[in-house]
Amino acid sequence: MAQEKKSLGQELTKGFLKENPVLRLVLGTCPTLATSTSVVNGVGMGIAATIVLICSNVAISALRKVIPAKARIPAYIVIIASFVTMVQLLVKAFVPALDKSLGVFLPLIVVNCIILGRAEAFAGKNPVLASAADGLGMGIGFTAALFCMGTVREILGAGTFLSGIDSMIGGSFTGFDFTEGLAKVGLAPMTLFILPAGGFFVFGMLMAAANRLAERKGKEKATLSCAGCPHAATCADLNKNCEPAEKEAQAK
Amino acid sequence: MKFFIALLVMGILTQNFVLAKFLGICPFLGVSKKLNTAVGMSAAVIFVMLLATAATYPLNMLLEKYGLGYLQTIVFILVIAALVQMVEIVLKKYVKSLYQALGIYLPLITTNCAVLGVVILNIDNIGIYSAQGFGFWHAMVNSFAAGAGFMLAMVLFAGVRSRLESADVPKALEGLPITLVSASIVSMSFLGFSGLVEGLHLLG
Numbered sequence: 001m002a003q004e005k006k007s008l009g010q011e012l013t014k015g016f017l018k019e020n021p022v023l024r025l026v027l028g029t030c031p032t033l034a035t036s037t038s039v040v041n042g043v044g045m046g047i048a049a050t051i052v053l054i055c056s057n058v059a060i061s062a063l064r065k066v067i068p069a070k071a072r073i074p075a076y077i078v079i080i081a082s083f084v085t086m087v088q089l090l091v092k093a094f095v096p097a098l099d100k101s102l103g104v105f106l107p108l109i110v111v112n113c114i115i116l117g118r119a120e121a122f123a124g125k126n127p128v129l130a131s132a133a134d135g136l137g138m139g140i141g142f143t144a145a146l147f148c149m150g151t152v153r154e155i156l157g158a159g160t161f162l163s164g165i166d167s168m169i170g171g172s173f174t175g176f177d178f179t180e181g182l183a184k185v186g187l188a189p190m191t192l193f194i195l196p197a198g199g200f201f202v203f204g205m206l207m208a209a210a211n212r213l214a215e216r217k218g219k220e221k222a223t224l225s226c227a228g229c230p231h232a233a234t235c236a237d238l239n240k241n242c243e244p245a246e247k248e249a250q251a252k
Numbered sequence: 253m254k255f256f257i258a259l260l261v262m263g264i265l266t267q268n269f270v271l272a273k274f275l276g277i278c279p280f281l282g283v284s285k286k287l288n289t290a291v292g293m294s295a296a297v298i299f300v301m302l303l304a305t306a307a308t309y310p311l312n313m314l315l316e317k318y319g320l321g322y323l324q325t326i327v328f329i330l331v332i333a334a335l336v337q338m339v340e341i342v343l344k345k346y347v348k349s350l351y352q353a354l355g356i357y358l359p360l361i362t363t364n365c366a367v368l369g370v371v372i373l374n375i376d377n378i379g380i381y382s383a384q385g386f387g388f389w390h391a392m393v394n395s396f397a398a399g400a401g402f403m404l405a406m407v408l409f410a411g412v413r414s415r416l417e418s419a420d421v422p423k424a425l426e427g428l429p430i431t432l433v434s435a436s437i438v439s440m441s442f443l444g445f446s447g448l449v450e451g452l453h454l455l456g
Binding site for chain 2: 026029030031033034073074077078081082084085088089104107108110111112113116192195196197198199200201203204205207208211212221222
């Protein structure tokens with residue numbers, strides 16, 4: 001991946017936009033869609049995943065010369081799963097409201113492709129500091145994408161912004177509520193946007209916007225190329241395998 | 253019996269794993285281009301989901317017994333990874349035909365969040381299941397329903413995508429964006445099933 005040496009700052013900032021894990025690399029789609037029903041939810045997920053990502057990147061990078069190449073994926077999974085368990089316990093203890101709203105997606109950080117993908121594509125080949133910067137940058141990029149999705153979906157779908165923030169960080173600020181103002185002019189929030197269908201739709205539109213931006217800078221569109229996915233080889237095989245089969249079918 | 257049917261209806265239609273719960277989106281977007289790969293992949297997912305549930309459900313009782321419930325995530329992912337590897341080896345050696353059909357999909361499934369998701373959701377639902385009497389079999393039926401729902405979504409979406417390939421799409425939406433928008437419409441159509449379980453009086 002990294003042919004030319006990049007500075008630490010570049011490793012950090014590339015995850016924000018240029019290689020944004022969600023919008024450019026198309027990784028971690030499941031948690032992006034599922035937890036972006038509100039801003040607080042999405043950002044909570046983003047922060048939890050970022051912590052796991054930094055820790056696992058550092059640990060994997062520190063152990064990269066010890067882990068045998070053939071057994072690397074199981075080794076990575078064990079390391080990631082340990083950090084996820086730690087984060088899970090911490091969230092349960094200190095932010096129980098977040099634990100409740102993320103539900104099954106908190107333990108599912110284990111199989112979040114961003115984390116395993118970065119381990120495989122970056123941390124397994126680069127020194128500790130660079131890996132930590134990469135993890136932080138990718139985590140911020142992931143959180144930012146979740147923030148965008150959450151903002152659109154919450155405002156359109158529920159008519160609120162930052163609702164539930166008091167249960168996450170304490171304090172008396174309970175977020176903005178536009179529903180009353182909307183009701184005065186005879187409008188109601190479009191619930192569809194917080195339903196799954198709205199998630200797919202907003203994600204699609206956001207992806208289109210990101211593609212447009214990338215195109216303007218002369219870059220390629222985002223595709224589900226499994227860029228950082230550890231199973232990219234299998235996927236490629238799969239797509240190769242199905243073509244001859246189809247040709248045979250056509251010949252018949 | 254009613255509860256089993258309710259589980260099936262929920263897993264396949266109202267609480268569809270892909271379209272309502274957002275589990276297994278990667279294979280849903282990545283492997284749904286062609287009908288035969290979509291079917292193969294989802295058959296492999298059903299197979300692994302059932303095996304993983306059969307293995308982890310009793311294992312969870314053991315963990316709970318010794319107060320190690322917090323190790324759930326790490327134990328489950330390891331069990332699933334080991335299981336998938338073992339299944340691959342066994343199939344390759346003894347059941348050649350099945351291996352040829354499902355073999356290439358198996359490595360993809362280890363880190364599929366749908367499999368870990370169904371296993372964890374089953375453990376979360378233990379209270380509900382044991383109130384109904386059977387525990388283990390409810391978990392198995394629930395896993396099958398989740399897998400079948402995954403298959404339904406994959407097959408339906410493979411059809412949509414094949415039509416999409418010849419469609420004239422606005423330039424800005426070409427590629428992944430239009431795929432996501434069509435997924436949104438498929439998901440919206442599944443909203444029509446909501447209330448089905450309650451309406452049929454299958455629960456309670």
